[in-house]
Amino acid sequence: MTPAETNAAPDTQWPRWEVFKQDAEGKPHQAVGSVHAADAEHALLMARSVHARRPAAVSLWVAPADAVHAVTAEQLATDPETPAPFGAGARRFLVFRKTSHRRSMTFVEHVGAVTAAGPEGAVAAARETYPEPPALAWWVVPADRVTASPEAEVAAWFEPAGTKTYKQQSEYGTLAAGHRKGGRR
Amino acid sequence: MTLSPELRAALVERLTAMADDELVLGHRDSEWTGHAPILEEDIALANIAQDEIGHALLWLEARRELDGSDPDALAYRRSAGAWRNARLLELPKGDWAFTMLRQFLFDVFETELLARLQASACASVAEAAAKAAKEEVFHLRHSGLWLRRLAGGTEESATRLRSAMDRAWPYLPQLWQPLAGDAALTEAGILPDMAEVGAAALERVRAALTGSGLEPPEVPPNPGGRDRHGEDLVALLIDMQSVARADPEATAW
Numbered sequence: 001m002t003p004a005e006t007n008a009a010p011d012t013q014w015p016r017w018e019v020f021k022q023d024a025e026g027k028p029h030q031a032v033g034s035v036h037a038a039d040a041e042h043a044l045l046m047a048r049s050v051h052a053r054r055p056a057a058v059s060l061w062v063a064p065a066d067a068v069h070a071v072t073a074e075q076l077a078t079d080p081e082t083p084a085p086f087g088a089g090a091r092r093f094l095v096f097r098k099t100s101h102r103r104s105m106t107f108v109e110h111v112g113a114v115t116a117a118g119p120e121g122a123v124a125a126a127r128e129t130y131p132e133p134p135a136l137a138w139w140v141v142p143a144d145r146v147t148a149s150p151e152a153e154v155a156a157w158f159e160p161a162g163t164k165t166y167k168q169q170s171e172y173g174t175l176a177a178g179h180r181k182g183g184r185r
Numbered sequence: 186m187t188l189s190p191e192l193r194a195a196l197v198e199r200l201t202a203m204a205d206d207e208l209v210l211g212h213r214d215s216e217w218t219g220h221a222p223i224l225e226e227d228i229a230l231a232n233i234a235q236d237e238i239g240h241a242l243l244w245l246e247a248r249r250e251l252d253g254s255d256p257d258a259l260a261y262r263r264s265a266g267a268w269r270n271a272r273l274l275e276l277p278k279g280d281w282a283f284t285m286l287r288q289f290l291f292d293v294f295e296t297e298l299l300a301r302l303q304a305s306a307c308a309s310v311a312e313a314a315a316k317a318a319k320e321e322v323f324h325l326r327h328s329g330l331w332l333r334r335l336a337g338g339t340e341e342s343a344t345r346l347r348s349a350m351d352r353a354w355p356y357l358p359q360l361w362q363p364l365a366g367d368a369a370l371t372e373a374g375i376l377p378d379m380a381e382v383g384a385a386a387l388e389r390v391r392a393a394l395t396g397s398g399l400e401p402p403e404v405p406p407n408p409g410g411r412d413r414h415g416e417d418l419v420a421l422l423i424d425m426q427s428v429a430r431a432d433p434e435a436t437a438w
Contacts, residue, residue, distance in 0.1 A: 013223070014223065035225050036223055036224075036225055037225065038334065041330060042330060042334075045229065045323075045326060045327050045330060046225040046226070046229060048323070049225065049228050049229035049232050049327075050225055050228050050229075053228075053232055153322055153323070153326075155319055156319050156320070156321075156322030156323050157322075157323055159319060160236075160319055160320050163316075173436075
């Protein structure tokens with residue numbers, strides 16, 4: 001079916017990449033959103049520009065969105081997945097989970113890694129390996145599909161953010177109806 | 186450090202050239218805001234524009250220490266004839282290939298200059314150079330990535346990149362052409378030898394082009410002093426200075 005027949009514009013976007021940001025050494029990488037990019041290297045640069053211009057960060061990971069296998073606890077309860085048999089094709093998966101949906105700032109966080117034949121097996125292994133606290137959602141990603149920001153360039157990528165203050169628009173002086181509100185910064 | 190009147194005047198000239206390069210390029214980059222090929226690149230280039238404008242402020246603040254000049258007055262109330270930016274940076278933004286190539290050429294030059302300027306005998310200049318150098322590492326990654334992608338992309342992207350090279354090349358050596366007072370500054374350990382900065386930058390540019398399968402053009406003779414500008418700068422300043430000139434007494438904006 002052509003785009004005209006479906007009445008939809010053709011998708012000209014580059015592939016989507018999930019972005020994981022680590023705020024400080026010792027803290028887990030958290031899923032903070034996504035970017036469109038041509039490849040992994042480009043995705044990292046876009047991720048830095050879109051997701052780490054202001055907030056604190058020491059590391060970024062990106063993974064193609066189609067490499068992320070995501071499943072909720074509810075889905076697992078109603079329609080359990082059948083893991084592929086564990087065999088010679090076993091690969092390493094990074095495991096992420098979300099354990100809270102209180103307040104708005106909840107994230108799918110990196111918790112560890114498992115070895116499995118496929119993503120369903122990785123979720124099963126993750127549930128056994130990381131039972132507590134109970135997860136609301138699991139993401140598993142083949143480790144070889146994840147690309148990290150260069151460790152040698154941490155200062156160049158993330159330190160300038162510390163000198164750039166984020167200001168709400170109300171921080172800036174404005175003139176409204178003859179009344180001066182705020183002042184020149 | 187205490188500077189003789191001659192060295193002080195020479196450093197004011199050099200800092201003005203450095204600030205004007207950054208501010209004019211930053212403004213050209215900012216013209217893409219809302220118009221870049223994809224949202225992510227729009228944000229990335231707006232960030233880079235802000236960084237370059239921030240570097241301009243570093244150099245104008247360093248100049249203020251020397252002669253008490255007001256950075257806002259220099260940015261918003263100075264006419265084209267008094268600007269000291271290189272011509273390459275005032276050319277219209279063109280297409281994405283030209284924008285990325287120009288950014289790459291400037292990033293390479295700035296990286297080589299700042300690497301040496303961090304050892305300046307003038308402490309405030311060395312400190313500002315260290316701050317700006319950090320951001321240039323990331324800028325160069327971004328523009329370098331685009332250079333390789335455009336060169337190795339489609340026939341159209343390679344054609345556009347070659348046109349951009351034809352357009353930029355005649356202006357390239359003006360970036361590192363020494364000013365009248367530079368030799369004295371180099372003698373005093375304040376400024377690196379600009380000819381050496383230029384040679385290092387050119388070598389790096391050539392290596393990047395060759396690595397991307399492009400033939401680096403011959404470097405032309407110097408296009409003249411930084412006091413000569415085209416009409417493009419006049420148009421840029423009308424746009425950039427219009428708000429400040431419309432309300433020179435504004436206290437909040």
